[in-house]
Amino acid sequence: xxxxxxxxxxxxxxxMKGKRFIVLVIVFGLLLTVAIASxxxxxMQNINIPGIAMPRxxxxxxxxxxxxxxxxxxxIIGLALGFDAISGEKEKGTLKIVLAQPVYxxxxxxxxxxxxxxxxxxxxxxxxIANIGGAxxxxxxxPTGEEVARLVxxxxxxxxxxxxxxxxxxxxxxISKRTTQSMIIGVVLWAxxxxxxxxxxxxxxxxxxxIRIGQNIQNMTREEMQQLMEEMRSRTVITEAxxxxxxxxxxxxxxxxxxxxxxxxxxxxxNSTEVRSISIMEGLTSAWPNILVLVLVTAIAxxxxxxxxxxxxxx
Numbered sequence: 308x309x310x311x312x313x314x315x316x317x318x319x320x321x322x323m324k325g326k327r328f329i330v331l332v333i334v335f336g337l338l339l340t341v342a343i344a345s346x347x348x349x350x351m352q353n354i355n356i357p358g359i360a361m362p363r364x365x366x367x368x369x370x371x372x373x374x375x376x377x378x379x380x381x382x383i384i385g386l387a388l389g390f391d392a393i394s395g396e397k398e399k400g401t402l403k404i405v406l407a408q409p410v411y412x413x414x415x416x417x418x419x420x421x422x423x424x425x426x427x428x429x430x431x432x433x434x435x436i437a438n439i440g441g442a443x444x445x446x447x448x449x450p451t452g453e454e455v456a457r458l459v460x461x462x463x464x465x466x467x468x469x470x471x472x473x474x475x476x477x478x479x480x481x482i483s484k485r486t487t488q489s490m491i492i493g494v495v496l497w498a499x500x501x502x503x504x505x506x507x508x509x510x511x512x513x514x515x516x517x518i519r520i521g522q523n524i525q526n527m528t529r530e531e532m533q534q535l536m537e538e539m540r541s542r543t544v545i546t547e548a549x550x551x552x553x554x555x556x557x558x559x560x561x562x563x564x565x566x567x568x569x570x571x572x573x574x575x576x577x578n579s580t581e582v583r584s585i586s587i588m589e590g591l592t593s594a595w596p597n598i599l600v601l602v603l604v605t606a607i608a609x610x611x612x613x614x615x616x617x618x619x620x621x622x
Contacts (some may be wrong), residue, residue, distance in 0.1 A: 328391025339438040358578035381469035389476025474608035500553040557597035564590035
């Protein structure tokens with residue numbers, strides 16, 4: 308009887324040979340290269356402008372680009388690998404043939420999940436290493452030992468983020484009768500999580516807590532400045548509370564804590580503003596609720612797919 312690893316290796320081989328996977332990795336690599344090049348141009352344009360504090364170190368210059376690009380790439384590769392995991396096999400008739408053999412359904416599901424984990428890890432790892440190397444060459448800044456450790460953790464949590472979307476896509480593929488249906492629903496969910504909910508969050512925060520500035524900020528009294536800061540904090544709390552319903556928000560928070568993205572990014576006279584750098588352990592401690600959310604969403608979606616698939620009648 309085939310084991311879970313046998314099924315996983317077969318699925319992994321199919322993914323590697325598929326044009327979809329290769330195209331995704333190449334496109335992501337090209338986009339990240341262009342993004343890193345834009346960072347370089349920005350740095351070169353502003354390096355001699357007085358009053359602008361330049362980012363310090365490799366992560367100070369590349370972190371925002373890495374987070375932004377991975378926020379789009381990880382969900383897309385997760386959805387691309389999972390939207391036809393079950394429904395596609397049903398439409399082709401291969402699932403019925405496989406289950407006619409002495410293969411348990413749990414082996415099929417677990418094998419697909421393991422294969423997707425391997426493929427996702429490989430895609431993110433290869434693309435990240437290649438483009439971090441390109442960033443080192445283009446920006447001329449070599450990561451320190453601590454920055455390398457932060458980048459490794461960033462890659463690990465990027466894989467977790469991609470698997471969250473993969474689990475959601477597999478759940479949709481399990482309950483959908485057609486591949487096109489699961490694909491459309493998956494893309495709509497991604498668009499809602501990525502664009503719609505953040506826009507709604509901003510609109511709600513602006514409506515509930517409008518910020519009223521009646522005069523120039525420089526002419527404000529201490530009490531007026533404190534009131535303005537309180538209004539801004541209230542809007543931030545409302546926005547984050549609404550955005551917390553999306554996996555994207557939690558990945559963004561994890562990435563910010565892990566990459567220490569705010570270090571040295573203050574605007575003002577050069578070297579006049581110091582932003583405290585948090586350690587890796589402090590970042591992990593701050594990010595653990597967000598990590599837990601991604602793990603729970605991934606586990607719940609996978610378990611739901613597992614239970615539904617075990618009870619389905621395959622025709």
